[in-house]
Each structure stands twice: as structure tokens, then as C-alpha cells.
Amino acid sequence: MNNRTKYIILFFTIVWANSAFAQKDYSADFKKVKLVFNIDNNGTPGYQVFYGSNNIIKTSALGFKLVDNKALDKDFVITSVDNSSFDETWKPVLGEVSKIRNQYKQMIVHLKQNTTGYLLDIVFRVFEDGVGFRYEFPKQNDLKYFIVADELTQFNLSGDHKAFWIPGDYDSNEYEYTESKISEVNNKAIFESSTDICVRTVRDFTSVQTPLMLKTGDGLYINIHEAALINYPAMQLHVDNNSYQLSASLVPDAVGNKAYLKTPFHTPWRTIIVSDKAADILASKMILNLNEPSVIKNTSWIKPMKFVGVWWEMQTGKGSWSYANNADSTNAKGQLLPSGKHSANTANVKRYIDFAAANNIQGVLVEGWNTGWEDWFGTWKENVFDFVTPYPDFNVRELQKYAAKKGVQMIMHNETGSSATSYDREMDTAFKFMKRFGYNSVKTGYVGKIVPRGEFHDGQWMINHYLRTAKKAAEYQVMIDIHEAVRPTGLNRMYPNWVASEAGRGNEYFAFSHGNPVNHETILPFTRFMGGPMDYTPGIFKLSNYSKDPTRKLRSTLCKQLALYVTLYSPLQMAADLPENYAAYKDAFKFISDVPADWDDTKIIGAEPGDYIAIARKGKGTNNWFIGAITGENSRDINVDLSFLDKNKKYAAVIYADAPGTDWEHNQEGYEIKKMNLTSTSLLKLHLGKGGGAAVSIIQL
């Protein structure tokens, strides 16, 4: 790893000959963050986290229940403690910044359970911006294969914090965020009223998904999530409304078990990011740092990409994924009869390729190109799509040639209908097809109930499936964007070809439902995006009257849609609207043409979850900056300190801002474009209407 500079300093190791003792505290700290570990009188391991003088996580138990009534919850003694320090700087393949410093103090507590002799290590890493810890089961004679019944990790909060949460659903993250006190967390009504996607499974009405964003009464910001989720189920949090205790709740498998493991094994990292500034939460690289370096040696084929797609026209009902009206619509030979609404036809796709080529858009996604869309949904069947058979009006070879001539990349679409077993069987065939026809990336999807039946989207089996898919994609040098999967945990460091995921409630909900709250995108970076890029599909310009349902409209202004290209980081970033809708606003679309999808640097100008986010980013390999600012229900004026610009350079700025009187309810598509020259000492003022936004391109002269 020639691009990493690494410093490891081993501080000290304490080993006791007689390990039968307890009560003593062991701690590690980094600036204001302090981690304290101890074992109580029952031999139960526990930890606390402090931020300055604030005990943000009160003594919280650690441990496991295993299948067969074994419990790793007490009778532990410390056999030794290792302390060390680590400092490296590494370069992400794709990212918000070009270099990431990974600096922490590490404390490994080696435990032994007296009653069983089982060994268990708990590894803490204390960063400037929080704490990560994980369990490690060393290789040992008495514990080889084991099945986790429950993980007993607690996060005992110090008070009734404000929380930004979605239900602890085993199958979905596609929810609106609720802002409530911890004491008020209850997802029952939300779960029961959310019928607009096809699979939801909530069994615990006070469970929430991570990343969970919290704000204390003292103004501290706390984010709880996990990093490097591999061969283990996703962790949700069970909320005790009275004690403010959060406890790990692992997504079960088909028979109710949580994880099938073999020593040596380590769990994902449990992460607690903390700051007194909301912006620091967004700037944190702790989750990436807790992941392993890239296992892909040659990453030259992994590239950021903006793309358009034959997609929104189906979402909004203008066209259809399917070729025929239904599976029974056939001629005497059994061939499907075209409905005339099939969007993924060669001529229409060429229109998107032309648009991409003319507008600095690198890719074109086409959904509905392959047979099966007449009959794929909601039946829990196993063999849904074959991933290689195009509809008669979609000419793969012709489009490959056409796109290549225009310098545009075609993006493959593999919807599995959640039949993961079937996709596993067909995957090599699917990837060979991609390589044969020049596709360098694929969007996969998992709509519906999982096969293997009884498994959930976020259980260990599916976690392994997603990673298997990403690895297989890497073998074929294909980038992957997984939809309806588990929310990310920074694995894009280790598998940089896994460029994005959905795993959240995207812009698409405005097409087929009542949509997203006006402050939705001000919460997402503090929650869903903490784990990694999301394919949110921003850039809708026609903000109302796009659907047959006239009540549907985006809770956004046009400029907010532009700003999302900066505030929502994804190296695979869609311009989601139709070419004809962009044609109506060519001057505004210029920002999307200009904006990069990957960055050398990022400055969080200001942020408050639920209220607003303003971010400046420096385009990869350039000296150009782009600013995005969005606001929730309140209009807002933001003053941008431009001191991040080079002191001696001049810049030409284009400011795309909500026009006077424009907000998400009025004159949504109103904007003003101003051009001016700027330097690092200029003062830039941006006005955002309610639910509005502003975008700025700052090109070095």
C-alpha cells in the first residue's frame, strides 16, 4: 500500500498471572473523547464514553447469548489489556476528500469466562470524533463453531435526547425520519401506515435502524451505527423509552438465529460518533477508517459517474418497465403483444444516450430492458428474471455500438425480485453478459420478500449475499450499486467497486407515493449517508404535474435539486429527470453538467439535522469548488466564508438560487442565475426559500 503512511506505536501490555480480579477501570482517550472499560461484580464487561465532562454513554453491558443456552454475559475476568496508538493517512479510490487520516488510540481487553474458559476480546478504538469497538473471538479449542442467539451490547444514553429515527425494519430502510424524544420512540403507527413498498417487517415497536442520530439537551450530537458489516446481521437498536437504554437487536435468520460463526471471528464495529458541532458529524471519517483497506489491487477501472436513465418515466407512469400490458397479453404463438408504453426501447434509449453525450453525463441506465416485467412482483416466486434476455424492442448490440460511438457508458440493471438464490445461480451468466456487451457497472435490486424464504434483507445470509455480489462484480471489473439492500457501513473502502447503495427513501417516493418530508434531505446525511453513498436520484426539474396524480409534487425547489449534487455524496450520481424536462431549463442544467461526482476536498459550511445543510466541495483533480445548500421547512440566508479558496487565485462563480417568492409550495421551479468573480476573501450570501436550496459553481480562472 504505497499510498498509506502508517504509524503504529505499542504503548504497553499488561498481563496478570492471576486473572481473578475485577472492578478496576481501564481507559483510553483522544482529545475530548474518553472510553472507560470495567467489569462489574458479576463479571459482566461494561464500557462508558465521555465527551469532555459529559458521560454520553453511561455504563453499558457487553456480551452475547449463544444458541444452546450458553451466555457470554458474566463471570468474565480480564487476562490482559493491550494499549496502542495508530496514525496513518490513506487515499480512498473514490471519496469526499483525497486523503483520510486514520488516527486513534486502541485498547484491547482480553477476557476469559471463568465458568466456560471461553476467550473473548473487546477492541476499542478511540478517535478524536468518537469511539468504535468490536468483539473478537480468538481461535480457541473450546469454542469453534457457535451460533449467536443475541448480542447484548448496550448504549445507555445519559438523557431523553432528541432522535432522528426510522423503524427497525428487517427488510427496509425506506422510511421518513421521525424527530422525537427517545422516550417517544414508537414505530407501530408508522409501520402500519407504510404500505407503499412491497415488504416491511417490524417485530419490535420500539426498535430503530442505525445510523441513529441524536442530539442532547446540552447540544451534543451523537451518531450510533456500525462499520464493516461482514458475515453478520445488521444491528438495529431496541429503545427503552423509560431508561433511555439502547440495546443491540440483530436481524434474525429464517429460524430465529442471528449469526453462524467460527472462531477466529470478529463482529462489525459498533460506532459512536460525537461532537458539539453538527458539522463534525458529517465530516467524520471514523466509519471508513474502521473498515479495511481496498482488497482490489487494480482500481483504475473504478470511476465516478453521473448518469441519466430510462427510469423516471416509468416511476411516474409515463412509460412502463414491461413490454406488454400483462403476461397474458400474447398472440397465438405465445409472444407478448407490445403495449406501446415500453420505455426501454432502442429509439428511446438512444435519446438518453444523445442527451448524456451532449451534457457531460457519463452513463445511461436502462431499466425494463429484459424480459419478465409483466409478472415479477409480490408473489415470492424464485425464478423471476434471467438477466440476459432483452425484450424484442431493445437491441443490446446496436445500443452498445451507439453508446460507444458517443462515448457513453451503458449501465446494466439486474432486478432480482429479492430472489437472491436465483441471482446467485445466474450471476456468472449475468456478469459475462455485461462484459460481452460493454457494461462497466450494474444497478441491482431486491424488491420483495427474500428467497431463501424466511430470510430478511438485513440478516446474515443476505449480508453475505450482497458482499458475494460485490466481489463477483469486482472479479469482472464491474461497479455495483445495490438497491433495497442493507444500509452501508463503509465497505466501499474495502470494496471500492461497491460505489453506491440505495437502502433509504429516495426521490423516487415522490413518484409513487406522497413523497418525502420537506426536511428529509437535511436528515439523510446525518443518518443514511453516514455509512456510505446513496443513489438518491436527485435532479428532478419538473417538480409537479409529473404524475397522473395531480396532488403529487416534490417538497423542493429546482435549486434544491441542484444543491443535492453537493450535499448528498455519491460517486454514482443520477440526473433523474427526463431529457425533455431538462431541455426546459438548460441554463439550470448547466450546474448538473458541470458538477463532479467525486471530490478532492469537502468543507461543511454549516449543518443542523432537520434544518439545513451547506457544503462546499472541491472537484476531483481540479481547483474548482461547488457549493450546495438546502433547507427544510424554514427559509434561510447563508453566508459562506470562502476562505477555503486558494488565497492567490481568482474564481468565476455561477450562483443558482431560488428566485424571490420561490419555495417548495410556490413557484417551485423559480430560480435566478447570477455570475460573479470571487476570491477567498469574498463574502457569498445565499438565500434559500422554504424547502429550497442554492448551488454554486466556483471555477478557478
Add this chain to the structure above:
Amino acid sequence: MNNRTKYIILFFTIVWANSAFAQKDYSADFKKVKLVFNIDNNGTPGYQVFYGSNNIIKTSALGFKLVDNKALDKDFVITSVDNSSFDETWKPVLGEVSKIRNQYKQMIVHLKQNTTGYLLDIVFRVFEDGVGFRYEFPKQNDLKYFIVADELTQFNLSGDHKAFWIPGDYDSNEYEYTESKISEVNNKAIFESSTDICVRTVRDFTSVQTPLMLKTGDGLYINIHEAALINYPAMQLHVDNNSYQLSASLVPDAVGNKAYLKTPFHTPWRTIIVSDKAADILASKMILNLNEPSVIKNTSWIKPMKFVGVWWEMQTGKGSWSYANNADSTNAKGQLLPSGKHSANTANVKRYIDFAAANNIQGVLVEGWNTGWEDWFGTWKENVFDFVTPYPDFNVRELQKYAAKKGVQMIMHNETGSSATSYDREMDTAFKFMKRFGYNSVKTGYVGKIVPRGEFHDGQWMINHYLRTAKKAAEYQVMIDIHEAVRPTGLNRMYPNWVASEAGRGNEYFAFSHGNPVNHETILPFTRFMGGPMDYTPGIFKLSNYSKDPTRKLRSTLCKQLALYVTLYSPLQMAADLPENYAAYKDAFKFISDVPADWDDTKIIGAEPGDYIAIARKGKGTNNWFIGAITGENSRDINVDLSFLDKNKKYAAVIYADAPGTDWEHNQEGYEIKKMNLTSTSLLKLHLGKGGGAAVSIIQL
């Protein structure tokens, strides 16, 4: 299908304009067998079966419960009835006879449920030797996808018959048969005491597997099973000890559902074979006839085969599947350290190849050739074997060349550890490996709990998996022998490369347990073999002192082991003992060398389940006959009427019979070999000791 002669005669179709009626009986009959259908006052469909004047199945309900509280159990009316007749003769690719006549009367009852409008057809086929019926769901607008919660088929017996049964286990058929009255069927004690294989799942203590063999107080023989089990779970039978009602009990999936279906769909056939002669049950071809013709066009590569194997030496503990003593037995480089007991080494395999080549044995199976056997068992892990990596002492290429030079076929072994998902993913790789190294057949295995976790060996998902495997094997022109799978249902007609299955309690139980009852092999042909060939692994010559446990011994004489090559039909037939044990009895082994594994004709000389079986078969493409006779706990003299021999021909016979004083408890390996010339008018007397047998080769001069 140029080898089929087919006659279809449409008798009459009755259609009613007004379908609101009931009570009338509709019947079809063939010689002594009569089927009667009616609908009761609740609109519940029902059937009866008569054999002559015996009402062997009293009025029994038909129907389904579907998920979502839909019930197809009443409110039905008959919309029409179609009667027809069918007669064809077809040639099996491999079989007990060269031609099979398929002659039946068919009655299709078209039903409509008044409350829902759902259409359901019940198709009855009445043969000379019994009745088959299945449910057919026509394509219909109101019922497309549906999930079966329960099949409601009943078989109401006319009395407290004697039954030969094994527990209704979702995962295994490897049980000893119990002979009891229907009123006494209870599998709890058997299930709870059967701990010698690694997965058993019994949830209903009066459930039994099919084929279920029954004998009435009047001396009628009744066999209940199913034919053509495709895309549906196996049917077990719930026994009501008081009413003698048997009811279909389908093996569930991971979430408790039974089958995910789409119209048009038809279930497997439910089969009731009946006769007043036990021999007729064994001679019945009804189950094969209810299966579809071969879907494999070119079957020239499908051939019968006797084989020896590197197998019994591991079963008996002389050698091991694994290369090292355990997975932790490694050197500093992490390489496994050989235990010195690994049987699948190149030199040892060559010994088997030499033996096969010298003794008219076509194949050599080698288990334990591939890495992973140190750590494969009982942990419910998913990725167990990779199917392509040999141990360091097994030279695939060298053995391929050596076997080819000797004219011997190597047989592949793919143990999945029941991780069917993993095998699905690796299957192409595995079959490509076989073709690359000249393997034309594979033995697969499913030891342990199934992955997908929560699925059972006999549920719909695994039924589909086995067939997927057989189809994939056919694509590669590979014959397949599936172990620990569902018991067969005649699918070897449709997929003739699926040459054998285990799915029963084979000879191997004598190696690693207390073994099988002395009458076990006299029951198997009436039960397990009704559905198709079993890889029973006969031919053990060293009948005691083969195991470290001196109490283990086969409940057999040596001659009974010879006789099994005739009484147990399998076109893939093992000579299971070690070459050195055969070398001790070269003259007796001559029978195994001579006996074919496939036949042109079969005569059941006499049979009684639990007591004895005597069968004569004519070798494929020859005029030579082979006789096998075995007996249970009683010694027996059998007079063989040789009138099946050609009238004008002379034959040289070799008779292998238990020596005087030989039975399974005394002088087990004692035998006498007599040679004589025979004609069709000769009288052949065979003496069988207790648990003994006799084998005869009759070669045309």
C-alpha cells in the same frame, strides 16, 4: 418418440349448462379396480377405490387450504367430466424390463368453487393395478399465484391394516421399518432413539413416509405413494389411529408454507397400487407410467454400471475421508499434516481401478478425494466444499489416465454437507471439472441440516434443487446418484440420467450403527424401491469383524448379499466391500462379476413383505437370466418354476446358496456353489438359511 405406440380414445365428455348439482357418482374402472368420484352435500369432492368388491379406500375428501384463509375444500360443483382411455408401450432407457405398457382409463372431473369461482380439475387414471390421481389448477384469471397451506387429500382405509412404515421425517428416510397395525402407528420412540445420523425432523408422531405398504385382513396388498414429484413438497401421511384415516401431510418450508404455485399447475400423482398378490405390487409400473417420457433426447451416454469404491473402508473405520486428523493439524505454513489414514490416495485408488478392470466392474467411486473433510459436519455452515480441490495425495490427472487405460470409469463424489445454496453456486464449476477429468457420473450427498436454513430435505425448495441438479448433470451428460435426498417418485423416466438415489437405510448402517433388521431387504422393494432405484450398496462379503466394534455384523449370509443384486434393482449398483475381502471369496464374487445392472425382463417368483422375495431377471441384451432370493428371519425353501426360459434353449446354471447350517447368525459366510444345466421345464430348488439367500446365474448355452 418413435419407440412409443400410443392409443388415445376419447370416450365422452359431459358438460352441464347449469352446474349447480351434486351427489351423482362418476366412476371409471379397469378390470378389478374401480374409482368412484362424487361431491357431497357441502360441495366437498371425494373419491373411493374398489378392488373387486372390496372398498379399499372409503369415501375420502379432496382439496386444499391456501394461505390467506382461502379454502378449496367445499362449495364445489362439477362443470364437466371427461372420460378417455389410453394405451401405449414405451421403452425405458434403463429398467427392469425393456418395454412397459401404459394402459389406463382416465376421468377428468372439472370443478368450480361457487363462492370464489376458482377452477380445479381432478384427474384420475385407473390402471389394472391401481389408481393415480392428481389435482390440476387450470390457468384462470382469479387464481394466478397461490401458496398452499395444506393439501387435504385423504385415504380412508377400510380397516386396521398391517402397515410397513417409517416415521414421517422431513429430513430423512434412513429408518428401520416397523410392521404394525395402523392403530399402533406411533413414531415417537423410534424418532427419539434414532440418533445415528445427523439430521432428523419429526413433528407429527403419527406421521409416516410413503411409499406406505399395507396388507389387509383379507389378504389384499395396498401401496400408497406419489409419482412425478416436481415443484411441490413430498407428501407424508398423517395416520389417525382410531379411524384408520390417512391424510396428506406436506413437508413445510422455512416459514411453514407448503408450496408456492402458479396456475396452470398440477400436483404430483397420488398413487394407490392394489392387488391380491404381493408380487403384483413389485411388478407394478404404475408410478413410472404416471411420469412423463424422457426429456433427454440423446440418451446414448446413459448406461448401467456396477462400481466399487473407496468408501466401505472409511465407513468401517479402517481409513478416513479426511487427509489430516483435524483442521488444526497443520504445519507452520498452515498446510494440513497427513494422518496416514487417508483412503483416497492415488495408490489406493489404483488398487480399486485394478480390481474393477479385472472383474467386469465398470466404475470406481472415490469419496474423500477433495479438501474439506476435516471440518464439514454438523455446524450448519454454508460453504463446506469447493468440489474441485483434491487433497495433495490424490492425483486427478494421473488417475484419469490410469482408469482410462484400464477401461474403467471414475465416479465423482460431491458431498454438499446439505449446503444446497453453495452447491447451486458451484455446480457449473463442479460439472466442468468432471468433464475435464473424464467423469461421467457423480454421487452427490446431503448430510446435515439444509442451507437455506429452515428448509427441509423433502420440502419444495429442495425438491426443486435436486431436479435442478439432475437437469444440470444432464446438460453436461453426467449421470447422477443423489444421497440423503427425497425418496424417488419415478422421475428416472423423465430424467433417465438420474439413475439412482439413496433416500433409505442402506447397508452402510451395518458399518456405523447396530445395522438393519434381518427382514429389512424383504420390505424395501415394497416401500422405498416403489419410487425408483436405490443405491443400497450390497455385496458385503466380510460379514463380521469388519468394524472396531466387534458386536457389529450384517444380518445376512454371503449368498443373501449376492441375491440382493437381483432383488434390489439399481442400474448403478455397488460392489461395496473391499477388494481384499472379495479376494477371499473369488468363486462367489464371480456372481457379482457376471450379474448385470440392467434388465430386459423381470419375473417376480414370489414375495411377501417382511418375509421373502425371489426374483428372476433377464440381462439386458442377452438371453441370460439371474435369480435372487432372500429371506427374513425364517429359513425357507423356494421352488423356482423356470418356464420363463426359452422353451428350446439349454442353459448352464451356477447356483450360489447358503451352505447347510449357514444363517445370518451362524457361519454367515458359508456357501455352496453348484453348477448344472437347465431348461424351461427344470425344477430349481433353493434353500435359504435364516436371514439368508440364494443367487443363480443361468447362461444360455
